[in-house]
Amino acid sequence: MLTIMEVYQRLCRGYCLDNWWPAQSPFEVVVGAFLTQNTNWNNVEKALANLKGAKALDLPLLADMPLAQLEQLIRPSGFFRQKAQRLQHFCRYVQDHHAGSFDSLLTGDLNDIRSELLALAGIGPETADSILLYAGGRPSFVIDSYTRRFWGRLGLLTGTEKYDDIRTLFMAKVEKDVPLYQHYHALIVTHCKECCRKTPLCSTCLFTDICDYAAQVA
C-alpha cells in the first residue's frame, strides 16, 4: 500500500494543473464553494458568468439584492432557491459581524474560524474547508466524495470514517502547507474525473496496480 504522500507524488507525475480553482478574488471562491454543492462545475461557471454579467459578484451587492433576482442569476447551478438564500445570509453575516471584511472573517485561529463557518446555514465541513483553503489560504484539507472514493479504493480508508476522521488523518500525516493542500486536493478531483468513474478502467490510470476498483473491473 502506498502512503498518502506516495500517492501524492504519483499524482504529481501524472497531471500538470494550472489555476484549478479559477477565481479572480477570494469572494468569488466563496460564491463558487456555495454554488458547487452537489453540482457539476460547468453549471457553476454559468451561474458565475451570470453574476459577473450583472456586475453582482460583490458582497454588499449580494447582501442587498432581491432574493428572487439572485435566484435567477444562479439558477443554472441547481438548488438555486436554497443556495440563493444561504449565500445571501452569508453575505449579510459578514457585513453584520465583520464589517463586510472578508479578511476579518478569515483571520485568527483556524479552528475558531472553521467553527464559525460551520455554524452558518449551508456551510458544512466541505464548504468550510474549501473556503478556508482556497479563499483564505489556510491549511485545512478538503475531503470530498472524490477523496473518499479515491483513498478508499487505494486501501487508505476502511469506509467507516467520518469527514473529520479523514481530515484529521490527512493533516496529521502531511505538513500544513497551503499550496500542497490545494494541489493535492485538485489532483484527486482531476484524477477521479479523468478515470475513476470509467468502466472499463482507463488504460492510462496511474493506480491500476493497487486500486480496488481496477481489480473489480479487470
Added chain:
DNA sequence: GTCCAGGGCCTAC
C-alpha cells in the same frame, strides 16, 4: 430516459 455532479439540512426511527 437515466445517471451524476467539486453537499447540506431535516425528519423519522
Added chain:
DNA sequence: GTAGGCCATGGA
C-alpha cells in the same frame, strides 16, 4: 447516531 428524502439544473 444514522439512514433516507429533499433540494434542481444541465451535460453525457
